Amino acid sequence: MAKAMTRHDAQLLPLTFTLNGRVQELDVEPHELLLDVVRDRLGLTGAKRSCDVQVCGACTLLVDGRPVSACTTLAFEIRGCSVLTIEGLAEKNGKLHPLQEAFIEHGGFQCGFCTPGMILAAKALLDENAAPSEAELKHFMHGNICRCTGYKKIIESIMAAAKKMRGNA
Amino acid sequence: MLRRFRLEEPESVADASELLGRFGESAKVYAGGTELLLAMKEGLVQYERLINVKRVKGLSEIVAADGMIRFGALCTHHELEKSSLLQQKLPSLHKLEQNVANVRVRQSGTLGGNLCFAEPHADPGTLLMALGAKLVAEKSSGKREIAAEDFFVDAYETSLQADELLTEIRVPAPTDHSRSAYLKFGYLERPSVGVAVAFNMNGGGLSEVKIAVGCAGPAPRRVPEAEMLLNGKSREEAERNLAQAGAVAGRESQAITDLHGSQDYKEHIVGVLLKRAFQSAVS
């Protein structure tokens, strides 16, 4: 990935962070947005720019396990953090995460545009609460919008994954 | 893409305040950025410097002490949502924080930032006003306390001086007789109308009634004329006065017609929410 052209007097902030399990080093300018760095400089295009005002969740990334809107997060904020994108969710040998498997099995996506954000948000939910009620799930996932599915299959997918992850598939 | 700016990262309130004083309007305090970055992305504001205050220590504590519950201005909505102290002592504020925006905004956004940006369509200011909160403003030369009702001057305008930072929010510790509730209404991304009530209920009689209306007008407002209809009354009498109090509160709220609804509509919703918030608080 080509390094962004910077002015000679630009303030450069050196970032060291973990990306999908691997240590990365990168220099960013203060005004760079996390979504642009992830998509354009790191080539990870799973996170999408959709509403650009942090209401839709299509750009959701997990930073130290916390869901953030990458479209409205300054890139330098990930220094020293562990960042997870959808590309890093499956295991190295290609085995899918239970959430990914559940979304496939239960039809939790149609066009797939919201899906990376949806799955990462669901992961954050289940990491916080391994057995959410449907009300708790809806409350947590309220900020992830889908235009295709009507949400029913998404809820089913997440609940199924939760059950599997708890060990009672 | 944002316009370029320089990042300053002071490690004390005094340093942050000094930077604000030195750079004036070309610099802005930056915490969670959940409001600021949106305005910057839209090109509505631009700054030469952002002053990242997240390195200043001691501004994210939640403590019950000295007859108050004290929140550091850098507490995120998520931290407030997860605070068992808050859930026990101030369930109305806990519920409010649990329902701010969405889970991602709650992770990054701070209570202090929310209050300082003074976006009309926001929640916390309204309830803090009804709870009699005091906001602590600090600069290099000292601190002062600002009552919540004196903090919100107008839309996007607070009474903070140019070189002051909001460092703490203090709510009087509730007693066994304290009751409060906050209800909001909206179908857009931000709330359209928010109503907070707080009072003491002693043996069926109400005292120290505070009602605040937010989101409808340019800034959250106490509505004293509506409060008078409920204050010092028995619960039954107050309940009989609710409809009138709602109408009065609606008019006092300075509702503006905008994309969230007409003035009439908002005034009506104020009445509905007041009734429901009151019923929620007494039960």
Next chain:
Amino acid sequence: MQFQKEVEILAPREKVWNFIWDVDRFIACVPGCKDAKTIEAGKKYSATMVEKVGPFKVEFPTNIDVLEREELTHIKAQASGADNKIGSRMKVDLDVNLREQDGKTMLGFVATVDILGKLAALGHGIIKRKADQVLDEFAQAVKKRLEGDA
């Protein structure tokens, strides 16, 4: 957005009329208005409107065209400007009316204000209040100037 204002001025109609055409003094009454210039006397003027709502500042370089003029009675004017930094345009259709009433002058304005672009979508209610405020302050400033100079 439409606004209507009427202010009572304790000064004769001719004095008020002349004041309106004294561009520098007149423009000085508009809050946030500066750099008034006469491009063609009686017909074309320019000025810069600067308004602030909290941290949001707009600066509209404005062109003012006088469309109709009825001596001592009525002026119809149009003002338009654009703030390219923010991406917003403003247009104001202004009707100014003067009438005599018991030795006083009633100065009335009807302003139709259109704001286009980003500003409009984000803060219609706020803009309305601000515009209302500006017109109020303006009317009061005109009154004060004219009565003060008695």
